[in-house]
Amino acid sequence: MTDQLPSKxxxxxxxxxxxxxxxFPIEMGYVYNTCAAVHNGNPLFWDSKVAAEITGGQIAPPTMLSVWFRPHYWAPGAEGERKALMTHFDLKELLELPEAVVAGSETIFGEPVRIGDVLTTRQIVREVGPLKQTKLGTGRFWTIDVETVNQHGDWVGTDIYTMLGYRRPGQ
Amino acid sequence: MSAVHNLTASEVQEGQQLPILTHTASATTIVLGALASRDWRPMHHDKDFAVERNGVRNIFINTPNNAAWFERYITDWTGPKGRLGRIKFKMKTSVFPGDEMVFSGRVARSTVDAGGCCWLDLELAVSVAGQVTTECQARVAVPADPNDNPWLRKGPRWQP
Known part of the structure; x- marks a missing residue:
């Protein structure tokens, strides 16, 4: 492995x-299941009158931002495994680092995501660090921003992922 | 709405502890949380895969569901007018079925920005058997007074 970053x-x-x-447009089914999984009784998600009064209508929990961009497990015509965060997998391949873990994540929230919204996302690799020796093996840290806007062009949030891609000793 | 309590900034002091929340994770809620977050990876629903491929003792809570737990913990305390601005966390170990999660936290900082938005910076953690499994820092906006509503802030008046 060389410390020089490939041109790609x-x-x-x-x-x-x-x-x-x-x-698909943002829908309540996943919201109800998410709230049920963590016993979240926030009336914003269960009581449409409270939602109308406080948020001007029903919204999704802010921490569900990344949920809406995970591909269906299967879809007609789809081939191979479908993955979210493709830039991460591109980096693993280009840097020849077969293993990876999430080293940290941060999300900044903008306009609330409303039921019926159609969101658009884009991924931006912010930085790729130098080769390092870690407890898991030799690898690099990289940071990817996932920026999301709604159908009006309003910013609804940014997920910031810090990943460690690595090669196990002897791998 | 009268039965819903919304925490206001004047009720909070720096250093204040959040009430403890405990909950025992089950296989059902772990699988439900993974599928609700559209995370189909087998280590969150297939025990054999988790044990044989990941080398852990069982299926475990996935990252988006971990975030959903922290959101619930925060808004249980603030009430529905509490609006998350930021959340950052570091998972140190996993939570498995049967683990009793203990959520704790404190108010690290209380500030008002130039737009008049009241922010609370929180330091939170979830522990199992006394060991921290995830550390979390969150920034949540709360009303200045009962007539304020952080959800109405937009554009330059919302600077998380």
Whole structure:
């Protein structure tokens, strides 16, 4: 492994990639299941009168932002495994680092995501660090921003992922 | 709405502890949380895969569901007018079925920005058997007074 970043990786940095829309408008079914899984009784998600009064209508929990961009497990005509965060998998391949873990994540929330919204996202690789020796193996940290807007062009949030891609000793 | 309590900034002091929340994770809620977050990866629903491929003792809570737990913990305390601005967390170990999660937290900072938005910076954690499994920092806006509503803030008046 060399410390020099491949030119294809250097070209990815700072460039918006993989712009895509949600595969379906935001809907309450996933909201109810998410709230049920964590016993979240916030009336914003269960009582439409409270939602109308406080948020001007029903919204999704802010922390569900990334949920809306995960592909269906299967869809007609789809081949191979369908993955979210493709820039991450591109980096693993280009940097020849077969293993990866999420080292940290942060989300900043903008306009609320409303039921019926259609969202658009794009991925931006912010930085790719130098080769490092870690407890898991030799690898690099990289940071990817996933920026999301709604159908009005309003910013609804940004997920910031810090990943460690690595090669296990002897791998 | 009268039965719903919304925390206002004047009720909060820096250093204040949030009430403890405990909940025992079950296989059902772990699978429900993974599928509700459209995370189809097998380590969150297939015990054999989790044990044989991931080398852990069972299926475990996925990252988006972990975030949903923290959101619930925060808004249980603030009430529905509490509006999340930021959340950042670091998962140190996993939560498995049967684990009793203990959520705790404190108000690290209370500020008002130039637009008059009242912000609380929270330091939170979930622990199992006394060991922290996830550390979390969150920024939540709460009303300045009962007539204020952070959800009405837009554009330059919303600077999380």
């Amino acid at each position: 990786v250097q070209e990815m940095i700072g460039k918006p990639l993989y712009e895509e829309r949600t595969e």
